[in-house]
Amino acid sequence: MSGDVLILREPEIRSLLDPRACIQAMEQAFSAYSTGQAQVPSVIQLDVPENRGEIHIKAGHVRGWPYYAVKIVSGFRDNPKLGLSANDGMVVVFDAKTGAPAAFLLDNGFITDQRTGAAGAVAAKFLAGKKADVVAVIGTGGQARYQVKMLALVRALGEVRVWGRDPHKAQGYVDDLGKCREIPACHFAVAGSVQEAVAGADIVVTVTASREPLLRAKWLKTGVTVIAVGSDGPDKQELDVDVLLRADKIVADSLPQCLRLGEIHHAVECGAIRKEKIHAELGEISAGLKSGRTSDEEMIICDLTGVGVQDVAAAALVLERAKSTGVGEKISLK
Numbered sequence: 001m002s003g004d005v006l007i008l009r010e011p012e013i014r015s016l017l018d019p020r021a022c023i024q025a026m027e028q029a030f031s032a033y034s035t036g037q038a039q040v041p042s043v044i045q046l047d048v049p050e051n052r053g054e055i056h057i058k059a060g061h062v063r064g065w066p067y068y069a070v071k072i073v074s075g076f077r078d079n080p081k082l083g084l085s086a087n088d089g090m091v092v093v094f095d096a097k098t099g100a101p102a103a104f105l106l107d108n109g110f111i112t113d114q115r116t117g118a119a120g121a122v123a124a125k126f127l128a129g130k131k132a133d134v135v136a137v138i139g140t141g142g143q144a145r146y147q148v149k150m151l152a153l154v155r156a157l158g159e160v161r162v163w164g165r166d167p168h169k170a171q172g173y174v175d176d177l178g179k180c181r182e183i184p185a186c187h188f189a190v191a192g193s194v195q196e197a198v199a200g201a202d203i204v205v206t207v208t209a210s211r212e213p214l215l216r217a218k219w220l221k222t223g224v225t226v227i228a229v230g231s232d233g234p235d236k237q238e239l240d241v242d243v244l245l246r247a248d249k250i251v252a253d254s255l256p257q258c259l260r261l262g263e264i265h266h267a268v269e270c271g272a273i274r275k276e277k278i279h280a281e282l283g284e285i286s287a288g289l290k291s292g293r294t295s296d297e298e299m300i301i302c303d304l305t306g307v308g309v310q311d312v313a314a315a316a317l318v319l320e321r322a323k324s325t326g327v328g329e330k331i332s333l334k
Helices: 010-016 019-034 110-127 142-151 167-178 194-198 241-246 262-269 282-286 308-325
Strands: 004-009 044-048 053-062 067-076 087-095 101-106 134-138 159-163 187-190 203-206 225-228 249-252 278-281 300-303 329-332
Touching: 004 010, 004 308, 010 101, 010 110, 010 308, 019 053, 019 110, 019 142, 019 278, 019 282, 019 308, 053 308, 067 110, 067 308, 087 110, 087 308, 101 308, 110 142, 110 225, 110 249, 110 282, 110 300, 110 308, 134 142, 134 194, 142 167, 142 203, 159 167, 159 194, 167 187, 241 262, 249 262, 249 282, 262 300, 278 282
Parallel strands: 004 101, 134 159, 134 203, 159 187, 203 225, 225 300, 249 278, 249 300
Antiparallel strands: 004 329, 044 053, 053 067, 067 087, 087 101
């Protein structure tokens, strides 16, 4: 090891990674990935079942970019009972010319949260109808909030209905976002069931850790866009396979990854659909290689499992901005 390493902590990272810039970075990252410019190894997943914990390790590099990155993020579901955040993590950034460490981003999982929300916004930008304004959110955690805040930057939201297993958490979600100045003139409401939440919705976002299907095709209206976010492991599933069977277009963030985990994985594995039904990767659409939404009647499903190139793009943006503004603490490795 040689040289200095920049240390950035969560408050600094939050100030550097604003939502609009993150959405733009994610669009570039998906395009790079789907045009063969990125190298992304398989996700490493480690479980700590005795403490209801799961750890994901993702990495990536984009050809010609100055950095590559390795991200470690964890989710321990019992942490809130201990007064701790359920999510944690950090990103290590390396110089792509020498392999030397360039920065430690001690973000406590913020980069993952922000870039995941931004990915949902990219999906909505290309796949949701231009007039889509009624949103159903299945899930009440932190990422459910990020998804709606990011959606509001690409679509004018008029109504958001949320469903969660805990009605008190669902009401807390509504109360929190109802005060959000970034989402003006939007009505927030708690739904009594998943079916009630999604009835007539233009966009449905599923963002839970469910191990069994929550959403059925018969509850969805013609022309809906479903953005499935929660199924980031092979045992997680939010959509009944009949949703993918009915879909006019299915889009993956990474087709190879979605065939190993995510909603596509379940539908292909059980024979409900063939992998040839997958219309495109999101990056093929953002790069202009394949079509997004071409009709108001299309039912489109986007399976977002989280790709390492997203972390590289977000981390690179943070590091470049930190260097230009002098933010952070430098330490010597010598």
